[in-house]
Amino acid sequence: xxxxxKIIKNIKVDADRCSGCRGCEIACSAFHAxxxxxxxxxxxxxxxxxxxxxxxxxxxxxxxxxTPTECAGxxxxxxxxxxxxxxxxxxxxxxxxxxxxxPDSGLPLKCDMCEGEDEPLCVKWCLDGVLVYEERExxxxxDSEEKKQEELDIGLGSLADKFGLNQLKDAMARMTxxx
Amino acid sequence: xxYAEMGYHLEVDVATGNIEKVETDPKLTELYLGGLGSxxxxxxxxxxxxxxxxxxxxxLIFSGGxxxxxxxxxxxxxxxxxxxxxxxxxxxxxxxxxxxAELKHAGYDKIIFxxxxxxxxxxxxxxxxxxxxxxxxxxxxxxxxxxxxxRDELNEPNAQVAAIGQxxxxxxxxxxxxxxxxxxxxxxxxxxxGDKKIKAVAVRGTxxxxxxxxxxxxxxxxxxxDYINFRNTNPIxxxxxxxxxxxxxxxxxxxxxxxxxxxxxxxxxxxRRKSFWTExxxxxxxxxxxxxxxxxxxxxxxxxHCGALIDAPDVPRYMMKCFSKLTYGMxxxxxxxxxxxxxxxxxxxxxxxGFSTPQILAFAVELKxxxxxxxKDFEGCPPDEDKEGRFMWLLDRxxxxxxxxxxxxxxxxWAAKRIGNGAEEYAHNNIKxxxxxxxxxxxxxxxxxxxYTTNEKISITQIEGNWPQAAFPKMEQRERFVEDWPQLPxxxxxxxxxDWEPRGExxxxxxxxxxxxxxxxxxxxxLHNIDDALGLCAGMASFCLKPPYHINNYHKLVxxxxxxxxxxxxxxxxxxxxxxxxxxxxxxxxxxxxxxKPPKDHWRHRFPELEEELLTTYYTYKGWNHDGIPTRxxxxxxxxxxxxxxxxxxxxxxxxxxxxxxxxxxx
Numbered sequence: 001x002x003x004x005x006k007i008i009k010n011i012k013v014d015a016d017r018c019s020g021c022r023g024c025e026i027a028c029s030a031f032h033a034x035x036x037x038x039x040x041x042x043x044x045x046x047x048x049x050x051x052x053x054x055x056x057x058x059x060x061x062x063x064x065x066x067t068p069t070e071c072a073g074x075x076x077x078x079x080x081x082x083x084x085x086x087x088x089x090x091x092x093x094x095x096x097x098x099x100x101x102x103p104d105s106g107l108p109l110k111c112d113m114c115e116g117e118d119e120p121l122c123v124k125w126c127l128d129g130v131l132v133y134e135e136r137e138x139x140x141x142x143d144s145e146e147k148k149q150e151e152l153d154i155g156l157g158s159l160a161d162k163f164g165l166n167q168l169k170d171a172m173a174r175m176t177x178x179x
Numbered sequence: 180x181x182y183a184e185m186g187y188h189l190e191v192d193v194a195t196g197n198i199e200k201v202e203t204d205p206k207l208t209e210l211y212l213g214g215l216g217s218x219x220x221x222x223x224x225x226x227x228x229x230x231x232x233x234x235x236x237x238x239l240i241f242s243g244g245x246x247x248x249x250x251x252x253x254x255x256x257x258x259x260x261x262x263x264x265x266x267x268x269x270x271x272x273x274x275x276x277x278x279x280a281e282l283k284h285a286g287y288d289k290i291i292f293x294x295x296x297x298x299x300x301x302x303x304x305x306x307x308x309x310x311x312x313x314x315x316x317x318x319x320x321x322x323x324x325x326x327x328x329x330r331d332e333l334n335e336p337n338a339q340v341a342a343i344g345q346x347x348x349x350x351x352x353x354x355x356x357x358x359x360x361x362x363x364x365x366x367x368x369x370x371x372x373g374d375k376k377i378k379a380v381a382v383r384g385t386x387x388x389x390x391x392x393x394x395x396x397x398x399x400x401x402x403x404x405d406y407i408n409f410r411n412t413n414p415i416x417x418x419x420x421x422x423x424x425x426x427x428x429x430x431x432x433x434x435x436x437x438x439x440x441x442x443x444x445x446x447x448x449x450x451r452r453k454s455f456w457t458e459x460x461x462x463x464x465x466x467x468x469x470x471x472x473x474x475x476x477x478x479x480x481x482x483x484h485c486g487a488l489i490d491a492p493d494v495p496r497y498m499m500k501c502f503s504k505l506t507y508g509m510x511x512x513x514x515x516x517x518x519x520x521x522x523x524x525x526x527x528x529x530x531x532x533g534f535s536t537p538q539i540l541a542f543a544v545e546l547k548x549x550x551x552x553x554x555k556d557f558e559g560c561p562p563d564e565d566k567e568g569r570f571m572w573l574l575d576r577x578x579x580x581x582x583x584x585x586x587x588x589x590x591x592x593w594a595a596k597r598i599g600n601g602a603e604e605y606a607h608n609n610i611k612x613x614x615x616x617x618x619x620x621x622x623x624x625x626x627x628x629x630x631y632t633t634n635e636k637i638s639i640t641q642i643e644g645n646w647p648q649a650a651f652p653k654m655e656q657r658e659r660f661v662e663d664w665p666q667l668p669x670x671x672x673x674x675x676x677x678d679w680e681p682r683g684e685x686x687x688x689x690x691x692x693x694x695x696x697x698x699x700x701x702x703x704x705x706l707h708n709i710d711d712a713l714g715l716c717a718g719m720a721s722f723c724l725k726p727p728y729h730i731n732n733y734h735k736l737v738x739x740x741x742x743x744x745x746x747x748x749x750x751x752x753x754x755x756x757x758x759x760x761x762x763x764x765x766x767x768x769x770x771x772x773x774x775x776k777p778p779k780d781h782w783r784h785r786f787p788e789l790e791e792e793l794l795t796t797y798y799t800y801k802g803w804n805h806d807g808i809p810t811r812x813x814x815x816x817x818x819x820x821x822x823x824x825x826x827x828x829x830x831x832x833x834x835x836x837x838x839x840x841x842x843x844x845x846x
Contacts, residue, residue: 040248041388127482128482
């Protein structure tokens with residue numbers, strides 16, 4: 001099977017260097033404001049510094065996938081004597097917490113690595129060197145037709161879950177008419 | 180749409196429980212900016228000079244600054260204003276931390292408290308939802324522990340809480356307001372909260388703060404960011420380490436305390452110990468500090484790390500900043516740094532000012548040593564040789580106002596008055612009834628003379644910062660310093676620094692001359708007032724040498740953030756307006772030239788005539804009359820005719836100028 005080159009974008013998080021200033025949240029929310037930089041609101045940020053000050057926990061976590069259901073159990077990690085609770089390192093926007101949701105609409109947020117910029121804005125505005133951006137190239141197998149079909153099914157399935165099959169059909173019909 | 184500011188105040192009457200969200204007049208910001216500037220205007224309008232600190236009418240304002248909540252680095256100050264129980268003037272202690280940004284995101288520029296609650300309460304602000312909640316179950320809790328108790332009971336881990344401890348509840352005149360690793364400490368704001376029975380103010384905000392020209396604002400911040408990075412990697416040469424960087428004095432980072440421990444006075448601001456910093460002390464203090472500091476931490480959106488998480492032996496974890504590391508130990512004559520990390524935790528829980536309080540405790544010790552206080556006053560106190568235990572015991576009494584604590588809780592000035600019997604001589608380190616840094620020096624310093632005596636802040640850090648504390652001994656050092664100094668308002672300042680010598684004709688006290696001193700001090704004071712209106716940390720602006728924010732870039736930030744078209748001159752005018760209003764407010768409360776005095780023993784070598792000349796020259800430069808009251812002409816220039824009218828009606832200004840006796844004196 002053919003291999004294709006893919007760029008993997010990484011933000012390395014050196015949490016030990018974090019001093020908890022939340023500059024990353026400010027930069028992120030300003031960059032994603034509409035129009036760009038017109039407002040600031042850490043509650044809209046796609047990176048959040050999870051803080052348990054007296055426990056010495058300052059942990060930047062990035063918004064990942066949306067999930068419609070919360071986990072049945074909650075994880076607590078104990079690392080180096082510190083308890084990382086409330087789902088610790090989980091990046092999901094999920095019903096169990098407010099994090100990574102637009103505060104007014106409740107719609108999920110997801111880090112997009114500030115597509116189009118040289119580096120994500122949170123990295124640029126972190127002067128403590130906590131966040132370091134790197135890109136690396138990997139060769140991966142090109143997706144097979146079956147794989148693509150499987151992705152399409154999953155994608156449509158989740159839209160149907162969220163909006164209902166009827167709304168999805170209507171939207172499809174509208175898109176077809178436009179084309 | 181309002182930019183940078185939210186355009187709303189929250190007016191809370193804690194007696195009736197009435198809460199109103201009031202839209203503000205944009206003119207208030209146009210005239211006075213935000214933070215301290217607009218708060219002063221509200222106090223002028225609403226609090227008549229007859230109001231005493233513990234009257235119902237002593238309004239208490241918590242204010243963010245104009246740039247708090249914007250992406251401006253270090254714009255995180257909360258300024259608390261009230262009539263101080265200690266000075267009986269308008270006080271404005273400030274704190275960093277995370278509270279002011281949270282308030283802005285909740286949709287408010289200020290919270291204004293009026294009247295007194297019948298029972299202990301706390302205010303909970305979550306965006307549009309605001310409620311007064313019962314706090315009776317939190318009575319007697321520490322100012323730090325109560326913050327977590329409130330977050331827990333609200334189930335709001337991201338709420339920011341400003342709270343008082345036992346000292347505030349018992350209305351100690353030096354009670355502080357604590358918030359995370361920060362506190363608004365000076366002049367007794369905690370006592371006013373306690374008097375109004377407000378245990379805490381908790382806020383959580385999830386709304387937007389808008390910028391008029393966000394792209395331009397970020398462009399400006401890019402320049403500021405580059406300069407911060409430059410300064411953090413290029414400390415200023417030829418000055419003490421503590422002055423070489425930016426941010427608050429880096430007390431959590433630096434372990435070398437030779438300068439502080441040998442230059443500042445120990446005990447009740449009495450003696451310097453010029454050979455204190457031995458090898459043994461250095462070894463023990465360094466190991467104690469490094470062992471106690473778990474992590475260096477920042478305030479909101481600040482790249483500096485002026486605070487630290489403290490994990491000291493047998494002490495609950497807490498966060499410390501700045502100079503309290505030394506104040507208690509030095510006041511108690513305790514040579515062991517462990518004691519400091521221990522007592523500061525307790526002092527923060529009680530919620531007391533870390534500058535005044537140690538001096539008050541040392542004052543009590545001195546009164547006992549001199550027979551003015553007796554064994555009976557100290558009944559139950561550990562023996563004299565247990566200096567640590569004695570200080571802890573006194574701190575406990577003070578915070579709860581028990582026994583002798585009830586008297587010393589009023590601060591050295593008022594306590595001495597109550598004790599009598601010569602105690603006044605021991606309350607020797609005050610300006611306007613407020614305890615000052617324990618510094619006792621040789622030669623009168625004309626710049627510091629003006630800073631100490633005339634500024635409305637009435638406390639260290641006064642208004643110092645941008646001008647070097649001492650002349651450089653060598654010309655090449657001076658040349659190096661002035662070479663790259665874009666923060667100056669005018670290039671002529673460079674020549675003054677080049678001319679300034681550590682000794683001889685062109686040195687203290689005669690150089691800088693009174694006119695030059697006036698310009699330098701006025702410039703430095705203005706920077707502090709701008710910071711306090713914008714909510715910028717002085718550590719990144721007015722309080723350090725060659726800072727990222729200065730007179731040549733503030734106005735650009737204000738314009739891009741707010742959409743007001745403000746040039747440098749207009750910014751100066753706005754801040755001069757609130758500065759003069761503040762002065763007039765305090766004049767209306769009785770303050771004048773007679774009160775503008777440094778402690779008698781601050782310098783060994785004093786020059787009464789020169790000091791008078793300094794004061795008169797500076798007053799004239801400021802547009803104030805001989806008594807230190809703004810003239811009608813000055814007030815008119817600043818659109819403050821209504822203030823001149825008021826001062827005239829009250830007989831404080833006569834014919835727009837000085838009082839009659841003074842005019843005769845001049846004639």
